[in-house]
Amino acid sequence: MTAGSPDTTPDGALPRPRGGRMPRRERRVQLLESALEVFVAQGYHAAAMDDIAERAGVSKPVLYQHFPGKLDLYLALLDASCDTIIDGCREALASTTANKDRVAATMKVFYSYVASEEGAFRLVFESDLTSEPDVRERVDRVTIECASMIADVIRTDTGLPDEASELLAVSLVGMAQVSARFWLAGGGGISQDDAAALIAGLAWRGIRGYPMTDDH
Amino acid sequence: MTAGSPDTTPDGALPRPRGGRMPRRERRVQLLESALEVFVAQGYHAAAMDDIAERAGVSKPVLYQHFPGKLDLYLALLDASCDTIIDGCREALASTTANKDRVAATMKVFYSYVASEEGAFRLVFESDLTSEPDVRERVDRVTIECASMIADVIRTDTGLPDEASELLAVSLVGMAQVSARFWLAGGGGISQDDAAALIAGLAWRGIRGYPMTDDH
DNA sequence: GCTGCACGCCGATCTTGACCTCCACGATGT
DNA sequence: ACATCGTGGAGGTCAAGATCGGCGTGCAGC
Numbered sequence: 001m002t003a004g005s006p007d008t009t010p011d012g013a014l015p016r017p018r019g020g021r022m023p024r025r026e027r028r029v030q031l032l033e034s035a036l037e038v039f040v041a042q043g044y045h046a047a048a049m050d051d052i053a054e055r056a057g058v059s060k061p062v063l064y065q066h067f068p069g070k071l072d073l074y075l076a077l078l079d080a081s082c083d084t085i086i087d088g089c090r091e092a093l094a095s096t097t098a099n100k101d102r103v104a105a106t107m108k109v110f111y112s113y114v115a116s117e118e119g120a121f122r123l124v125f126e127s128d129l130t131s132e133p134d135v136r137e138r139v140d141r142v143t144i145e146c147a148s149m150i151a152d153v154i155r156t157d158t159g160l161p162d163e164a165s166e167l168l169a170v171s172l173v174g175m176a177q178v179s180a181r182f183w184l185a186g187g188g189g190i191s192q193d194d195a196a197a198l199i200a201g202l203a204w205r206g207i208r209g210y211p212m213t214d215d216h
Numbered sequence: 217m218t219a220g221s222p223d224t225t226p227d228g229a230l231p232r233p234r235g236g237r238m239p240r241r242e243r244r245v246q247l248l249e250s251a252l253e254v255f256v257a258q259g260y261h262a263a264a265m266d267d268i269a270e271r272a273g274v275s276k277p278v279l280y281q282h283f284p285g286k287l288d289l290y291l292a293l294l295d296a297s298c299d300t301i302i303d304g305c306r307e308a309l310a311s312t313t314a315n316k317d318r319v320a321a322t323m324k325v326f327y328s329y330v331a332s333e334e335g336a337f338r339l340v341f342e343s344d345l346t347s348e349p350d351v352r353e354r355v356d357r358v359t360i361e362c363a364s365m366i367a368d369v370i371r372t373d374t375g376l377p378d379e380a381s382e383l384l385a386v387s388l389v390g391m392a393q394v395s396a397r398f399w400l401a402g403g404g405g406i407s408q409d410d411a412a413a414l415i416a417g418l419a420w421r422g423i424r425g426y427p428m429t430d431d432h
Numbered sequence: 433g434c435t436g437c438a439c440g441c442c443g444a445t446c447t448t449g450a451c452c453t454c455c456a457c458g459a460t461g462t
Numbered sequence: 463a464c465a466t467c468g469t470g471g472a473g474g475t476c477a478a479g480a481t482c483g484g485c486g487t488g489c490a491g492c
Contacts, residue, residue, distance in 0.1 A: 042347055043347035045344070045347070126346060128261070128343075128346060128347060129344065130259070130342065130344060131258055131259035131262045131344060140401075143394070163402075163406050164406065164414055166398075166402075167395055167399060167411055167414060168414065168418055170395050170398040171394065171415045171418060172391070173394065174390045174392075174394020174395055174398075175387040175388070175391040175394075176387075176390075177390065177394070178359070178386060178387065178389060178391075178393070178394065179383055179386050179387035179390055186379075186382075189379040190379050190380065190383065198380055198383060198384065199383065199387045202384055202387060202423065202426075203387075203422065205421060205423075205424075206418040206419060206420075206421045206425075207418065207421075207422075208421075209417075209418075209422075210418075210421075
């Protein structure tokens with residue numbers, strides 16, 4: 001079994017002779033970490049199970065002992081990432097009752113999610129497997145659940161009908177996720193906090209402009 | 217050569233005996249139309265050259281007579297779709313000097329682009345081939361060029377620094393494209409014009425809130 | 433009318449990458 | 463010594479991109 005350099009496995013651990021093994025649960029966690037790195041770097045289609053196994057420093061059958069198939073491995077990671085951003089959004093909205101602060105907190109959550117070291121957001125915002133229904137369902141659910149929480153606030157405070165509130169909420173989610181990804185790709189001309197505050201300011205100015213008496 | 221039903225090719229034309237042929241330029245146009253239908257419906261990876269050939273009512277070697285490979289076929293369609301939205305955005309911004317109307321016109325363009333019958337926007341906003349550099353470059357260029365045009369207006373009217381203007385512009389682009397796609401998927405509870413106007417109103421309220429004296 | 437050529441076309445096949453599995457090995461605990 | 467567990471070298475299988483070698487038609491020239 002080849003290693004990247006003499007005496008170490010690809011992740012820098014000491015070489016493990018045949019049977020140099022881990023408890024099953026530790027191995028599963030390690031495989032997920034390696035898989036995430038590969039899927040984030042290459043996307044689903046360009047990532048081969050060979051690549052993932054190599055990154056984990058194991059052979060391919062080990063992957064199949066823990067996951068029924070490649071798609072299952074991907075969905076396990078996607079689920080975790082979806083939960084992260086949905087939970088974060090919920091917590092941000094619940095963290096205060098002041099709407100201006102809710103907007104700021106939510107924007108901060110999106111920027112932190114996109115900025116996180118392991119890049120799990122790419123499985124949600126930049127998936128190349130959305131033709132697969134199980135993936136599409138999860139990716140859409142992120143937008144729908146985040147928007148739904150935001151729409152509840154909009155509806156309560158503006159009296160706008162459901163469809164309008166939902167569409168406004170979705171556009172705020174779109175603003176957050178597209179600008180955060182652009183900020184990340186742009187190499188940080190603005191700090192993360194300043195960028196999040198800037199876009200939160202735009203969002204707040206926009207959304208506070210809907211008084212209760214407004215109708216369209 | 218089999219057909220979907222007796223006496224017709226898949227596109228409903230009468231069967232063409234061997235040698236029933238088209239001039240080269242007409243054939244190329246027809247192949248592009250068929251390819252677009254298949255890529256839009258299935259995405260790049262799930263679309264097979266067999267599928268495209270069958271949709272066009274020809275054999276696979278005919279595809280390779282007009283396009284060096286699958287990726288080239290996809291890029292030809294992607295380029296056309298990118299040009300459509302960039303040109304539309306430019307025309308919308310140039311159509312008036314009133315900023316409020318610029319915002320409305322640009323939003324209308326995004327909603328019309330997403331609503332268009334053949335669904336070419338999916339190659340730009342929902343591509344599953346962004347791990348391929350040639351695709352990534354084009355898809356990013358749409359966001360960057362649209363945002364750049366919008367940022368010029370923002371910078372001129374607010375005096376905000378370049379990076380801030382760009383980021384605000386990108387968030388407006390994100391708001392447009394994500395809300396338009398959500399509106400399309402939602403089955404039209406709101407009319408296209410009402411939806412575009414609603415989101416344009418949010419955008420306008422947000423962006424007009426940056427007076428020249430504002431600093432961050 | 434015949435022949436040769438240009439053009440557009442296709443059935444069959446090749447090639448290859450990658451998902452997934454077979455069968456057996458080594459380490460560990462009892 | 464044996465059972466169990468975690469593991470790997472090797473390879474089966476197949477889908478799909480791409481190509482080979484040749485065919486049929488229409489037309490111009492003789």
